[in-house]
Amino acid sequence: MTSxxxxxxxxxxxxxxxxxxxxxxxxxxxxxxxxxxxxxxxxSGVNYGSMRIQGRxxxxxxxxxxxxxxxxxxxxxxxxxxxFRRTGHLHVAVDAAQQAKIERYAADALAYGLxxxxxxxxxxxxxxxxxxxxxxxxSWSAIDGAVNPRLVxxxxxxxxxxxxVAVLQGxxxxxxxxxxxxxxxxxxxxxVIEADMLVNTGGAWGADVAAWFAEPVPMFVAGPSEMVTExxxxxxxxxxxxxxxxxxxxxxERGNVIIAGHPRGPADALKMRARMPGxxxxxxxxxxxxxxxxxxxxxxxRSWSGIEGYMPDMIPIIGPSATTPGLWHAFxxxxxxxxxxxxxxxxxxxxxxxxRSETPVGAFAIDRFRQTQTVDxxxxxxxxxxxxxxx
Amino acid sequence: MSHMDGPGIxxxxxxxxxxxxxxxxxxxxxxxxxxxxxxxxxxxxxxxSDPTLxxxxxxxxxxxxxxxxxxxxxxxxxxxxxPETLVWSVDGRAAYLAERGAVVDAGLSYDRLILxxxxxxxxxxxxxxxxxxxxxxxxxxxxxKDQGCSIGRKVVFYGSSPLLYLAAAxxxxxxxGKVTILDxxxxxxxxxxxxxxxxxxxxxxxxVALLAGLKARGVTIVSGVSGLRIDGEDGRVAGVSFxxxxxxxxxxxxxxxxxxxxxxxxxxxxxxxxxxxxxATFDQWLPRTDADGRAADGLYLAGDGARIGGAAAAELAGRxxxxxxxxxxxxxxxxxxxxxxxxxxxAYHASQEGLAQAFAWPRHAFADLPDETxxxxxxxxxxxxxxxxxxxxxxxxxxxxxxxxxxxxxxxxQARMCGLAAVEVAAAARQEAxxxxxxxxxxxxxxxxxxxxxxxxxx
Ligand SMILES: Cc1cc2nc3c(=O)[nH]c(=O)nc-3n(C[C@H](O)[C@H](O)[C@H](O)COP(=O)(O)OP(=O)(O)OC[C@H]3O[C@@H](n4cnc5c(N)ncnc54)[C@H](O)[C@@H]3O)c2cc1C
Ligand SMILES: Cc1cc2nc3c(=O)[nH]c(=O)nc-3n(C[C@H](O)[C@H](O)[C@H](O)COP(=O)(O)OP(=O)(O)OC[C@H]3O[C@@H](n4cnc5c(N)ncnc54)[C@H](O)[C@@H]3O)c2cc1C
Numbered sequence: 001m002t003s004x005x006x007x008x009x010x011x012x013x014x015x016x017x018x019x020x021x022x023x024x025x026x027x028x029x030x031x032x033x034x035x036x037x038x039x040x041x042x043x044s045g046v047n048y049g050s051m052r053i054q055g056r057x058x059x060x061x062x063x064x065x066x067x068x069x070x071x072x073x074x075x076x077x078x079x080x081x082x083x084f085r086r087t088g089h090l091h092v093a094v095d096a097a098q099q100a101k102i103e104r105y106a107a108d109a110l111a112y113g114l115x116x117x118x119x120x121x122x123x124x125x126x127x128x129x130x131x132x133x134x135x136x137x138x139s140w141s142a143i144d145g146a147v148n149p150r151l152v153x154x155x156x157x158x159x160x161x162x163x164x165v166a167v168l169q170g171x172x173x174x175x176x177x178x179x180x181x182x183x184x185x186x187x188x189x190x191x192v193i194e195a196d197m198l199v200n201t202g203g204a205w206g207a208d209v210a211a212w213f214a215e216p217v218p219m220f221v222a223g224p225s226e227m228v229t230e231x232x233x234x235x236x237x238x239x240x241x242x243x244x245x246x247x248x249x250x251x252x253e254r255g256n257v258i259i260a261g262h263p264r265g266p267a268d269a270l271k272m273r274a275r276m277p278g279x280x281x282x283x284x285x286x287x288x289x290x291x292x293x294x295x296x297x298x299x300x301x302r303s304w305s306g307i308e309g310y311m312p313d314m315i316p317i318i319g320p321s322a323t324t325p326g327l328w329h330a331f332x333x334x335x336x337x338x339x340x341x342x343x344x345x346x347x348x349x350x351x352x353x354x355x356r357s358e359t360p361v362g363a364f365a366i367d368r369f370r371q372t373q374t375v376d377x378x379x380x381x382x383x384x385x386x387x388x389x390x391x
Numbered sequence: 392m393s394h395m396d397g398p399g400i401x402x403x404x405x406x407x408x409x410x411x412x413x414x415x416x417x418x419x420x421x422x423x424x425x426x427x428x429x430x431x432x433x434x435x436x437x438x439x440s441d442p443t444l445x446x447x448x449x450x451x452x453x454x455x456x457x458x459x460x461x462x463x464x465x466x467x468x469x470x471x472x473x474p475e476t477l478v479w480s481v482d483g484r485a486a487y488l489a490e491r492g493a494v495v496d497a498g499l500s501y502d503r504l505i506l507x508x509x510x511x512x513x514x515x516x517x518x519x520x521x522x523x524x525x526x527x528x529x530x531x532x533x534x535x536k537d538q539g540c541s542i543g544r545k546v547v548f549y550g551s552s553p554l555l556y557l558a559a560a561x562x563x564x565x566x567x568g569k570v571t572i573l574d575x576x577x578x579x580x581x582x583x584x585x586x587x588x589x590x591x592x593x594x595x596x597x598x599v600a601l602l603a604g605l606k607a608r609g610v611t612i613v614s615g616v617s618g619l620r621i622d623g624e625d626g627r628v629a630g631v632s633f634x635x636x637x638x639x640x641x642x643x644x645x646x647x648x649x650x651x652x653x654x655x656x657x658x659x660x661x662x663x664x665x666x667x668x669x670x671a672t673f674d675q676w677l678p679r680t681d682a683d684g685r686a687a688d689g690l691y692l693a694g695d696g697a698r699i700g701g702a703a704a705a706e707l708a709g710r711x712x713x714x715x716x717x718x719x720x721x722x723x724x725x726x727x728x729x730x731x732x733x734x735x736x737x738a739y740h741a742s743q744e745g746l747a748q749a750f751a752w753p754r755h756a757f758a759d760l761p762d763e764t765x766x767x768x769x770x771x772x773x774x775x776x777x778x779x780x781x782x783x784x785x786x787x788x789x790x791x792x793x794x795x796x797x798x799x800x801x802x803x804x805q806a807r808m809c810g811l812a813a814v815e816v817a818a819a820a821r822q823e824a825x826x827x828x829x830x831x832x833x834x835x836x837x838x839x840x841x842x843x844x845x846x847x848x849x850x
Binding site: 276279295300 | 480
């Protein structure tokens with residue numbers, strides 16, 4: 001049995017844990033990450049990499065825009081290019097309801113400092129002639145981007161080593177409890193870790209950690225559907241997304257086109273497996289051809305999914321524990337956490353070290369489920385395969 | 392669905408294993424679906440030439456070849472045979488198909504699935520293996536068998552595998568020019584393994600006769616070759632340099648076929664729920680089955696895709712798996728016959744273990760492979776890049792992580808070509824056993840599929 005002490009222990013070395021450690025360590029805190037496998041092994045390493053800002057839950061925009069500013073600086077901060085590119089993001093409307101939705105969002109987002117441009121069919125055709133003619137309107141957000149998720153957490157891990165953050169890999173935390181004024185953690189591999197403060201960035205497993213502190217949350221696990229083509233000549237700069245999320249298409253500079261589609265499917269958080277069912281691949285393939293006809297005939301070489309924690313209101317849990325002083329949560333990012341992670345790390349480090357942050361995150365409090373929540377079941381039915389959402 | 396009159400059984404692979412399985416099912420009064428991505432039945436070894444070419448190749452006059460094709464011909468009208476059809480995924484008891492490249496818009500549901508997906512080449516890359524004029528051993532055979540063509544005028548067969556000798560003989564018989572065999576396993580290992588190989592006496596006899604025939608035709612055979620590199624001129628093969636024992640040698644040639652035996656096609660099996668485990672005899676991850684090929688509920692595996700065994704064993708294994716499937720469906724089966732088939736199959740398998748020793752995977756060569764050698768052809772990733780990342784891994788060693796950080800195995804072939812070599816290079820760099828790195832996780836599609844035409848009409 002190995003015994004260790006630290007100031008702040010972080011459970012989970014995904015993008016949230018790693019960026020939080022980065023911001024904390026830069027301010028001199030002593031931090032230790034405990035990660036079951038390796039940094040970026042789960043959602044943070046396999047996601048779609050869209051840094052979409054437009055369309056987000058409006059109260060999340062301050063956090064999202066803060067994250068955006070850090071992404072812009074990521075190469076300098078991390079000392080390596082994690083392929084963050086400000087590609088722009090297009091929300092494409094194919095019916096009147098979708099058009100109304102993007103127009104309303106464009107108006108509402110202004111109050112949060114996000115300006116997006118609404119485009120008519122002629123403008124769409126002029127700028128992106130490869131989009132099918134049934135796109136009747138689009139909303140263009142120029143500051144949105146994309147990143148290579150495979151590279152982000154490994155790059156952060158290298159920076160963390162330089163900042164003296166201990167990253168314990170291959171260690172699964174099996175339990176944590178309050179001990180005196182601090183915390184005591186145990187791992188399946190026999191480590192005991194004592195810390196003054198504890199951060200839960202356990203991703204799709206974060207609800208287990210919360211449960212150790214008598215804070216059950218109605219999280220469920222699902223996997224977005226992804227696939228990728230062989231490299232093709234580079235032709236599309238922006239990420240294209242149909243407003244209902246039914247299909248999202250982007251191209252990386254080396255040429256591969258990456259495709260995400262709805263609804264999200266089942267994922268197994270125990271066996272650590274998530275796969276894209278064949279029927280869904282077929283649906284998504286057809287959607288790709290319908291909105292970008294020139295992609296017909298391109299080869300799909302792989303599909304994949306990942307394991308993500310979702311809340312019934314489709315927004316994450318961020319902030320202090322409601323039961324245990326010194327415990328902080330940031331998990332269940334409900335399919336859109338990759339864009340947020342650098343900002344989340346900054347905000348959480350401020351909350352932990354200063355007790356406050358300029359960036360509001362009150363909407364994401366863990367105790368919001370204590371009151372009866374109205375859950376939009378119809379919406380969830382569209383977003384997930386049958387049987388995925390647990391009541 | 393076409394199998395209205397009974398339980399739906401889908402067989403993937405129309406090689407000896409799949410044909411053997413179909414034969415058993417038809418005899419039991421069932422009408423299975425037999426799917427194969429190839430144009431004609433026979434699988435890899437008993438590949439049928441393009442009939443319009445009117446070729447008469449020696450291997451196609453052999454008794455074994457004729458028998459398997461006769462079995463198929465007798466079955467053809469009693470099964471739902473679907474050539475040129477790729478099974479690109481299976482889940483939820485449905486097989487997802489692409490016919491002549493076009494995805495079929497709904498899955499084919501089944502009650503039972505028999506996978507007889509065979510094997511392809513197991514490759515140990517060498518410097519220069521991406522030059523024009525280098526083929527896999529299997530590729531060189533396919534070109535000959537399918538089209539009657541040779542990969543070059545002066546051909547070197549390099550690697551270690553019984554197929555190296557077989558392919559060389561097929562080339563000579565078809566009238567190829569100069570043929571040389573460079574085998575990485577020392578001859579002494581072959582002699583030492585002969586007793587084991589003799590567990591299936593025909594395998595040893597055929598091998599000895601093959602060797603004698605090659606020698607009689609003046610084919611140069613060098614055993615115990617190491618450090619081979621393929622030299623190029625203007626991007627094309629010009630020759631090979633290597634060591635025979637300690638002696639440096641060089642040969643002019645215009646084509647090289649490389650292969651170190653077979654690598655089972657296991658991706659579909661894994662997607663269908665089979666568990667894989669490392670097999671130290673064949674130096675690869677193979678699906679686990681019971682003695683009759685059961686791998687999971689409703690899933691049966693047979694042939695080289697389950698265990699490298701050669702064509703005769705494959706056919707027997709196909710028959711055994713089909714009988715297991717029948718038994719599980721509650722049909723009565725001839726138990727004595729099942730035991731006879733198993734015993735014969737097991738003799739071939741035992742003999743194959745001898746072959747695996749006589750034609751060894753060059754495990755110790757991977758550490759010496761120059762850093763600049765390309766391992767992953769699709770993504771152009773070098774051995775050096777894989778080594779550097781492999782050495783840096785902490786905590787959990789996992790080839791999938793090496794892949795994520797280097798792109799090795801991330802391209803069109805999804806590591807089917809470079810995967811085992813990447814594992815060996817990484818393992819050598821970490822001074823770990825290959826097994827410790829675990830294997831590449833498969834995901835659908837098992838081979839590329841095309842994005843279809845738009846369904847919405849253009850305005
Ligand atoms: C397929 C897919 C596509 C996505 N696409 C996008 C996108 O385009 N844009 C976007 O913004 N977001 C996207 N997301 C969401 C985004 O990836 C996640 O919200 C984000 O990565 C969450 O980061 P995390 O650190 O909370 O979780 P993770 O990356 O899952 O990290 C949690 C870590 O905690 C570890 N852990 C858990 N429990 C324990 C324990 N008890 N002991 C030790 N370690 C533990 C796990 O091993 C894991 O490494 C996508 C997600 C998926 C799955
Ligand atoms: C290239 C090559 C050449 C060989 N040459 C000889 C030889 O000359 N003599 C000899 O004795 N042995 C030879 N062998 C070995 C011998 O072919 C095998 O031992 C034997 O064919 C195994 O039979 P099988 O039925 O298990 O598989 P195979 O004969 O390999 O048949 C498998 C079949 O499954 C099909 N298939 C696989 N995956 C899919 C999918 N996803 N969807 C649809 N179809 C699929 C393939 O197209 C193939 O037709 C060769 C092997 C290879 C790879």
